[in-house]
Amino acid sequence: MSSAPPALFTLPAPRSPASRPVKPMTVLSYGLGADSTAILLMYLEDPVRYGLEPDLSDLIVLHAVTGNEWPTSLSYVDRLVLPLLAERRVRVVQVARMGFSDSDGVLVLEDSRATRHIHQAGPWRLSDWLVTGGTVPQMASGRRTCSIRFKGWCLDHWAVAEFGQRAFRRVIGYHAGERKRMEKDTKIQNRLNERAGRVICEPSYPLIEAGMDRAAVEAYVLQRLGEPIQKSYCTFCPFSGVCASRDRHEARLREHPDLAAEALAMEYASMALNEPMSLYGTRSLYEQLTEDERNDAVLTAFEERLDASPFSLYEVRRLYLPGRTKDCRHHHGDRCARPRWWCRTERTAACRREHAVFETGADGTRTELPPQCAGLDDGCHGNPVKGPAWRSVRTVWEGPRLEAEFTLMRWGREDGVQLRQGERSMIKRLHYLDRGEGYPAAEAYLVAAPSGADDKNRESFERRWTEFTGLIGPRWEPIRPLVSHRRTRGSRTVPVIRPSGVAHVPALAAA
Ligand code: SF4
Ligand SMILES: [Zn+2]
Ligand SMILES: [Zn+2]
Numbered sequence: 001m002s003s004a005p006p007a008l009f010t011l012p013a014p015r016s017p018a019s020r021p022v023k024p025m026t027v028l029s030y031g032l033g034a035d036s037t038a039i040l041l042m043y044l045e046d047p048v049r050y051g052l053e054p055d056l057s058d059l060i061v062l063h064a065v066t067g068n069e070w071p072t073s074l075s076y077v078d079r080l081v082l083p084l085l086a087e088r089r090v091r092v093v094q095v096a097r098m099g100f101s102d103s104d105g106v107l108v109l110e111d112s113r114a115t116r117h118i119h120q121a122g123p124w125r126l127s128d129w130l131v132t133g134g135t136v137p138q139m140a141s142g143r144r145t146c147s148i149r150f151k152g153w154c155l156d157h158w159a160v161a162e163f164g165q166r167a168f169r170r171v172i173g174y175h176a177g178e179r180k181r182m183e184k185d186t187k188i189q190n191r192l193n194e195r196a197g198r199v200i201c202e203p204s205y206p207l208i209e210a211g212m213d214r215a216a217v218e219a220y221v222l223q224r225l226g227e228p229i230q231k232s233y234c235t236f237c238p239f240s241g242v243c244a245s246r247d248r249h250e251a252r253l254r255e256h257p258d259l260a261a262e263a264l265a266m267e268y269a270s271m272a273l274n275e276p277m278s279l280y281g282t283r284s285l286y287e288q289l290t291e292d293e294r295n296d297a298v299l300t301a302f303e304e305r306l307d308a309s310p311f312s313l314y315e316v317r318r319l320y321l322p323g324r325t326k327d328c329r330h331h332h333g334d335r336c337a338r339p340r341w342w343c344r345t346e347r348t349a350a351c352r353r354e355h356a357v358f359e360t361g362a363d364g365t366r367t368e369l370p371p372q373c374a375g376l377d378d379g380c381h382g383n384p385v386k387g388p389a390w391r392s393v394r395t396v397w398e399g400p401r402l403e404a405e406f407t408l409m410r411w412g413r414e415d416g417v418q419l420r421q422g423e424r425s426m427i428k429r430l431h432y433l434d435r436g437e438g439y440p441a442a443e444a445y446l447v448a449a450p451s452g453a454d455d456k457n458r459e460s461f462e463r464r465w466t467e468f469t470g471l472i473g474p475r476w477e478p479i480r481p482l483v484s485h486r487r488t489r490g491s492r493t494v495p496v497i498r499p500s501g502v503a504h505v506p507a508l509a510a511a
């Protein structure tokens with residue numbers, strides 16, 4: 001009759017490695033809006049029904065901080081949603097871009113099971129990127145570059161650091177009216193999984209499964225939280241579908257004249273550097289706001305902000321390069337660094353070499369004629385095709401706004417260049433080189449705009465500028481040298497930074 005001796009301490013239960021598949025974690029990318037809030041509330045109410053552990057220990061709520069969210073959206077989540085999550089000790093992770101360059105990495109602003117605030121901003125906000133670039137949010141190949149760069153990119157790299165090779169379940173808040181988006185998303189994920197040769201993550205769409213459309217989602221959140229939820233998006237977001245309806249958006253701008261003024265100033269700088277670059281394709285936010293007199297206070301706030309802003313005189317030069325044509329592809333194959341130029345454009349260095357035409361005066365002096373080539377000869381005609389546009393921005397003067405505009409006028413007089421107003425923006429510019437027809441074409445002007453845009457041009461800009469225009473460098477002396485940003489596109493090493501001092505990380509302690 002022997003019984004086992006009493007254990008001095010409990011031994012860890014033997015694990016059976018590799019036999020039991022590990023249950024994947026569930027990651028909800030939380031955009032602070034109605035859709036993802038509804039999903040959270042559904043999870044809190046009945047975790048097991050949605051495949052979660054009863055204590056929600058396998059749920060991670062992941063939020064990418066753009067830095068330009070409406071304060072009312074932040075406060076809604078802080079007041080009504082976070083306490084519910086903290087009560088159940090749900091892990092909330094907040095991430096943001098660390099800087100301009102991808103290699104600066106992703107910063108974990110907070111990783112906690114007792115989150116009390118959504119961070120207003122990380123070290124590098126979307127607006128920082130736009131203002132230093134002198135531009136507004138844009139689409140490229142049908143995708144919003146801002147959202148990819150400041151949300152998707154952060155979330156993806158955080159997930160790589162967190163899960164490595166382990167698969168997880170990715171929850172997306174598409175509602176029943178967004179089946180098309182769901183299908184597209186699933187397709188993309190399947191392709192990514194295939195390419196990686198493993199399941200990176202399984203997408204999950206609880207609202208679509210529940211058959212809830214936008215109205216049902218909003219009603220559900222209202223019923224649970226007792227306060228209507230507003231759309232969550234960046235204060236200057238120009239995209240319909242992301243941004244609220246025009247009425248609601250303008251009402252929000254009126255409630256926050258400071259943020260409205262910031263959006264308008266961003267648009268002003270963008271249009272100063274590139275006339276068509278307003279927030280909305282064919283109209284500017286400014287034009288739109290002037291149509292309703294209730295917006296007067298907002299417009300006044302904007303004017304005051306401009307008056308108080310430091311201003312710069314920017315010399316903007318733009319090259320509209322030719323794109324590849326059928327001929328070019330035919331003669332030069334798949335790659336051609338120099339799609340051919342057409343002679344009907346402004347005289348260029350290349351044009352001069354090919355078609356120099358001189359007039360000999362009575363005293364024997366030879367003067368070069370303006371380009372007369374009509375492009376009729378074989379080998380010099382063809383339909384120009386639009387290629388990339390290159391821009392150089394150099395700061396040549398800095399000071400207060402009023403002085404900036406006087407300086408612009410004075411320099412115009414001194415150089416005999418007339419001021420011209422932008423058709424839509426009414427912004428005055430000194431155009432010293434007008435854009436010719438076709439491609440390549442070049443234009444250059446001096447314009448006053450709020451300071452903030454970085455000096456920028458790509459390395460080969462000057463060479464090509466001289467080639468096309470015969471001009472050397474900027475016309476006015478830049479006040480600072482060009483700092484070239486490292487090109488970091490497609491950079492593989494993206495650190496995910498968890499500074500120990502920034503936030504305590506109870507989630508890690510508990511792990
Ligand atoms: S809310 Fe609009 S501006 Fe902000 S990241 Fe998304 S698409 Fe871009
Ligand atoms: Zn070619
Ligand atoms: Zn020519």
Ligand SMILES: [Zn+2]
Binds near residue numbers: 380
């Ligand atoms: Zn010619």
